[in-house]
Amino acid sequence: MSRKSMATPGRSRPTRSLLDKVQPVLDTGRTATGHCARALRARPHVSLAAVGLVVLGVVVSLIPSGPQGSPAASTRPVELPQLAGAESDVQTPEVLTASVGNSLPQPTPAPQEAEASWRIVEIEPGQTLERVFRDLGLGAGLLHEIVTTTEQTRDLARIRPGDEFAFDIDPEEGFRALRTELDEDAWLYVERDEDGLTTRTEPRAVERRIVEASGTINSSLYNDAREAGLSDAMIMRLATIFGWDIDFALDIRDGDRFALIYEEVWREGEYLRDGAILAARFVNQGDAFEAVRFDAGNGPEYFAPDGRPMRKAFLRTPLNFARVSSNFNPRRLHPVTGRVRPHNGTDYAANVGTPVWAAGDGKVIEAGYTRPNGNYIFIKHGNNIVTRYLHLSRKVVSRGDRVRQGQTIGHVGATGLATGPHLHYEFLLNGVHRNPRTIDLPPADPLPAEHMAEFSRMGDSLLARLDTLAPPAALMASRGSESCQGVDSSC
Template sequence: MIRYFPRKHLTALTLLCATVTALALVPSRESGVDTAEVSADRVVIELPPITADKVASAPRIKPLASEAIVTPTLPVEDAVSTAIKNLPDLPSIQPDVASLEIASVQKTKSPEPVDPWQTLTVKSGDSMSALFQRAGLSSKELYRITSADKKRRLYKIMPGQRIRVLASDGRVEKLEYLQTELKTYVFDATGDSVTVDLIEKKPEIRLAHATGTIKGSLFYAGKDAGLSERQTMNLANIFGHVINFVYDLRAGDHFHVVYEEQFLEGKKIGEGRIVAAEFTNSGERFSAYRYEDSEGYFGYYDEDGTSMRKAFLLAPLNYSRISSNFKLARKHPVLGKVRAHKGTDYAAPTGTPIYASGDGRVSFSGTKGGYGKTVIIKHAGGVETRYAHMSRIAAGSGKRVRQGQVIGYVGATGLATGPHLHYEFILNGAHRNPRTVLAKLPKAKSLPKSELARFKSTIATKVALIEGLRQTQVARLESSN
């Protein structure tokens, strides 16, 4: 399965950090294929070397006195053409003069047919009416086409997207809206009424992988490993129930990720889901495998089929909004602060969504002295969570809430010096660090026994991939010591 890994990735990886690269995975088979492709159908013509005297002897074009800015001489090109003329006869390659002449005559007699389609690229600030104007089409035509689509997709065009129009005498016959590389909406306006069809292309999925080590922040490590910010965020979300990425990240923490990439006609068009990942935090190793059960529900599970989703989120807010705070914690602020301060503070911009960290019922919703706008949730197992200093509350008292549901937004109400979420986790009346009591909390869901065999066989290849990445990293670390 290793040969499915794009070689480009491995090359990029080897260039990255020498300490973490997965060199051993470089597939020898693939490089063989590549060379074959390059050398096939290619004839090498060896030109005699361009010598200095040839360059010097090449005729020079004298600039006209009145046109002093005229392009200077082109001695090198002349030397090349001289060299080509001096080529030994290669009858199979050199086209004969007669056929060349015929070709050029034919060309002048019947010019290349003009592409009847007009291709328009959406620029920032563009609307369909601007595009129609550019294409020389009337607003009546615009209405005829756009009104055919009940979903009004042509009103939501984005910069970079393309519209192709086929029109004759100002009447649109066909219009294609290339929404993405994979999705094209075809408006057929040849008949009395306009029809809209979606043409979808299926991308080829290839697996890529990355290995990273935390030095400064999760985002730098992700970037170093060749992951996009979005993919780094996905990684953080997968492990968000077991690792608090705001406070618990340590230098030397590391990860391996196997993820999908989408290719269309050999070109990479996007990245896809993470299918397997492993994160080692403070020496503790967590692994996660994406699995779609026989009923079509998917989730991330460890090797034993235990869900990565735990009863509580560790940092109950949108990580992407606090990415600037995703820095390495030099000290451990949680333990010290939890006692002094009875909670954890998450600095984030005002308006950042705050999530219910677990399923429960809102027992308080309103203003509470120095806490400002506050929501308190009662959960099963004697757990209570509190969220303070909100700018706005989004969950009323008595309401049932689900884990991950937005219950309010970050603010600075009450006694707060700046916008942040003050989060408290209380177990049987005592403030606790949710991570350290994780084991005592209600168990995360595991896959039912009926799914386990299928699960294990589904993830087997990915387990091997992660294992391979881990061993490669270990081997590299050892050889660099």
């Protein structure tokens, strides 16, 4: 019976040409199979090993392949750290995969901005900021742009010798930044970005160190305070604090003592200046005067331990303490005319140019020149008080000006009928001349009661420290045992 090919529904019968192409392959397979059978009968052990290798190859071929035909890697998810402060609407990065045993490639660090390279310029006498910019190859237009950026940069045009400016100038980019001292506590930066010039401030670490000093008067307050390590400015502050109670030109005696606690201002390990006096004690002719710095809400002032303000309505001495060349004397013999003529004030000998202060708050009612008085200033205060200042080298206020106590109104000179440089100072109450050194000065307002507890707590600790420097019992000699030998004056 002949075999007939049965057609399978839905499939096309292979063509003869395809069978002709496949037939040689089938014949080769039958031939190889015959050879394998004969080899298996002849050498069974070797043949079994070969069969095993063939099976292993088939199994390996069944493992799915990854890209490029390599075995697919087993994977594990890697969770990226969330950036601090990231916005909630930021998309989560895709999960990365890594081959087992291999670490993730490290991301390339973001390029950092070039570090500023500062060139320091210290302003010399006569030098202008325009000249500095020109020497650095920067144009006048840039300087104008900088000083008109903000109110802070506008002040840069007012420079002084010793001021320092730092410039960051890139050879390719040009001007990048300027840095200078805004004030004692901060830097001012002017920087260029894509939007133009911007400014910012950066704080500087300022340290305030507490310093103590004490001494005994042997020649003069100035000399002995300098020997104790005080600067000229600190000596003047000490004299100013007690200037309402002590006339440092006439009242100082050998053996008087002083002690003070004050601040020194340091920045970045470098001394800058003296700070405020926190507490001070001055023993003059057996009487102890003490002052503590305290801020009751209107700015720091000095108060006695009982809360009385050290500040009075008028200064005893309206200039830096100096030698008194002539006291208040109703029957003085005039040194120029030779006639007996009342000396209705006090003459303070001092160098030409010594600042003269307003003795109290008031209004300038006269400011001019006459042959007897030279350059003079009259100030009217409250309570029908007028003070007069004569023989000035120059005046710095004019008629009608309002002045504050301690404000410089002129400078010592020798104009008019004067034998040498000095200030003639007069004090009139209700039109009558009074001795400014002995008249009772009206007190200032006392410390408000609600601040006394805090003031006492702070003041007690400072006064206790002063006791270790200048114990009151050891310093306050009996007035009766004092000799009548003054430093720069006689009794």
